[in-house]
Amino acid sequence: MKNKAATSIDTVSFKNLRRLYLFALLTIAITVLLSQLLIQYNLNSQRSDSRIINISGKQRMLSQKLTKEILILNFVTDTSKSKQEIIRINEIISLWKFNHNALEKGNDSLGFPKEKSPALTKLFVAIKPNFDTILNAATRLLENKKSHTKEQENQKVVQTILENESIFLSKMNEIVGEYDKQALEKVTLQSKTEYAILLFTLLVLLLEFIFIFKPTNKKVETLIFKLLFSEKKALKLAHDTEIISEIKENSVKELKSLNYAMENTLLYCRVSPDGKLIHIGEKFSKLLQYNPFISDKTFSQVVTPIEKEQIGIDRIIAEKQRSGWQGEINITNRNGESIWLDLSMVPVTIKKEESELLIICFDITERKKAEQEVERLNTENVTDKINQQKVISSKIVENQENEQNRIAREIHDGIGQMLTGLKFSLESINLDDKEKAAQKIEYLKKLSLDIIKGVRTATFNLMPPELSDHGINSALAKLTQELSKLTGKNILFYNKTNFDKRLDSLIEINIYRLTQEAINNAIKYADSSHIIVQLSHSNSILSITIDDNGKGFDIETAEKKRNSESGMGLLFMKERIQYINGRVFFNSIPGEGTRITFNIPI
Template sequence: MKNGIKLSNDTFTFNKLRRFYIFALLTIAVTVILSQFLIQYNLESQLSDSRIINISGRQRMLSQKLTKEILILNFVPNKDKKDEGIKRINDIITLWKFNQNALEKGNDSLGFPKVMSKELSHLFVAIKPNFDAIVTAAIQFKNNQTAGLYYKENQELVQIILENGDVFLNKMNQIVGEYDKEAHEKVTLQSKTEYFILFFTLLVLLLEFLFIFKPTNKKVENLISKLLSSEKKAIKLAHDTELISEIKENSVKELKSLNYAMENTLLYCRVAPDGSIIHIGEKFSKLLDYNPFLSEKPFAQVLTPIEKEQQLIERIISEKQRTGWQGELSISGRRGQSIWLDMSMVPVIIRKEESELLIICFDITERKIAEEEVERLNAENIADKINQQKIISSKIVENQENEQNRIAKEIHDGIGQMLTGLKFSLESIDLNDKEKSAQKIEYLKKLSLDIIKGVRTATFNLMPPELSDHGINSALAKLAQELSKLTGKNILFINKTNFDIRMDSLVEINIYRLTQEAINNAIKYADSSHIVVQLSHSNAILSIIVDDNGKGFDVSAVEKKRNSESGMGLLFMKERIQYINGRVFVNSIVNEGTRITFNIPI
């Protein structure tokens, strides 16, 4: 009777463990499936958000491109170029209106949502008047240009486009920022959800180990002991034997299931205190290229063929077999490969004065390789920056030396020779010959004016007086005027926001040199006929934009060629603007033109 009660209790216990095990597996499966659904959903959402942010960024570019094309068209007298400009403006307006309508009202083909947040709705309502004003003015401008009418009205339309274009860009920046903020909030929520699911899955695995694997192991050992003793009473206890056989069959099935799960999911091994292997998992055997049926080796020799590594593992087993051990080990595989293991040794008491070590490992080789690669790339990056700084320093010294030689040559060959000529002419004046004296005096007046002009030109190149007297606005206007005269290019300066604030002298001279460098590059390399310099400001930022209609270039390709003159020019711009805590943005399209933007904090 008592034996029957015990067997019934064992059956109940195994059923309970089985239910726990099935429940744990179902829980893990549900969390994995739920995690995958969440990941796929959020990936689709992020793809949609990235497309929206990309199209929003293109809207800013298209508005600037539209403004640029209208400005160029307003100054182009050639009819062929005028027709091409009208066609480009028409294409830009069509694409711009389509994108804006898709952003504002949604678009199924692009995957844009038709419902948006209140913040985005308010921002689109706020930007619509500026958008409509630009579109209306651009279409009217295009029609006027097509008909060749209303020159004065065209100037007013250009002014409307310029005034609304800056406001549109600022509001579009707010929309892009809001899209980015909402996308970031979605990613943050997904991250938190994934962490929660991961934590919950790990908790289920831990509970499964504590309440299923360990109790099952103990129950199986007790069951086998009972089966061995029950075999001697088989004749007298036929009914009890039948029950025991049934329990045994169920237990073996559960044990096989648990053993299969452990063999194929964990890197584990059971090791005796002397280091010999009691049992090694199938997955662990494959990783170590070891067949337990063909040879019997101690655990240290199975783990690695290197003698030093074997001694380290044997020492750990000897010293930590009672307290356990956890840490990371680097071992050499039998094929010469390096393997990193996160190893845990857990002492298990089988019976009194009989114990073994349960060793559970995780293969972290890929993670370690990634960490080493990151360290290598960091070291290369530091070395590259040091070499880059050396090149910059040498180029700065070289440019300073060239500038000094150029100034000396201008003074010697230009002003110096004119002064020498002035001296000889003064000495050759004969006051008795009034007619020749009057002619020489007229010649001396002209020569004096040339000397004054040469001195002013050299002084303007060194430090324009407008910069120190009136500030960056006047200096840039003078620069555009002088270079337009010297080169014959159509160079236009526009102060869009009537900026007239004086800044620190170091900041002003750097802004002047940067703008001068950008204009010179457009003249020298871009083969452009029109250059527009725009100055604008907000409460915190002074912005200078240099646009040209030249041949353009591949920005990424030029930046990689740091030893070339053009590559070093861009690098010097970035280095110089860093001195005044500013930023430079270079956008160029081959065969269309280049835009260089300097943003300096006020």
């Protein structure tokens, strides 16, 4: 009666464990599903946010391009060129107006929402007067240009556009900042939600281990012990009374129940000390694709047909048959598939001088595959990063070497030769011939001025004195002025917000080098004739914008070609701007021009 009660309790316990296990699996599945749905929803939202931020940034470029084209139109006297400028300005106005209406009122085709936060609504209300003023002034200017009338009024209209354009850009920067802030808040919320889901999932797994796997392991151990104990007890009491016979019958029933549970839940088998298979569980035989009614095989022959793997298993059994063994083994089944088993070998004494080995396994193939895949991906990521850093390092060294060679050539070919000429001219002065001596002295004065100019040029290229003495505003003004004289290009600099503060020397030199790189790229690769450098700032951001009217390029294609000049140029700008915690934005339209914006926190 006690045995029946114990069997009933064990059955109820297994049912409860099964219910808990199914409930835990269902909870994890629902958690994963909700997490994926949330991630997909947030990803779709972020695509819309990135598109909005991109269009907002493009609005700033279009407003500046509109101002630039209106300035060009105002000074164009050729009728045919004036008509082309009017057509181009009309196209810019149409695109500018369409983008602004889409941002302000929403657009289904672009995926822009109609409803906005109170902060964005307030910003769009504040920017609308400036937008309307620029739009009306530009339209009136085009009408006057078409009719070739009201030239004085045109000057006032241009002045009105210039006055409102800087205000429009400043307010548009606030709108872009607000969009960026809201997108960041969404990403932060998503991150917190995902962490919460992850913690919940880990908690479920911990509870599953405590209340399911651990009790199940204990019950299996208990059942195995009861099985062996009952078998030993049944053999010892074979000739006892009917009461003993009844106890034996109940033990056999319990044994069958436990054996059924083991056959269908565990990968187990019994093996003799010499490695011969005594019995194999049904689930284990299915995994190994082995016929359990064949009893003349060793355990290693049942597990794998590969001779090398058989030798390794036989060695473990021979060495560990007394002490037992636990570990992971990799085998190949009869279909040539690789299987990983977590194997535990427990020595069991059946009689006084008779023993056998109980082998219990867990199939961990999927876990091993996942670990190998994670290791492979980590190795690939590390390799990619190392290769990328090697390319960057080699390019930096190459640029440094080129710069050193250029400076050496300037000193040798320019300053060096002029100093040599100065030396020879000084040695050739004949004080007795005063007239020729005076002529040579005048020549030496001119040569000295040229040497001083060469030295200043070389030192300016190394470290412009305006940067260390007066700051980034004066340094950029001097840079554009010198490059304009040197290249013959129309390079202009505007300090739109009258920025005159000094920054950290590391930040200033990096801003200077980034601007210098952008201008040189516009001259060297874009075939630009007009380049405009604009400096503006807010309370927390210093913004440098470089616009050119060159041939432009496809940003995605350039970024993919990491070994090309354009791809490496973009990469170096991103690397350098990160040193000062800044951000860089590239906007380019093939055939129309390029805008590069550097935003640096101040």
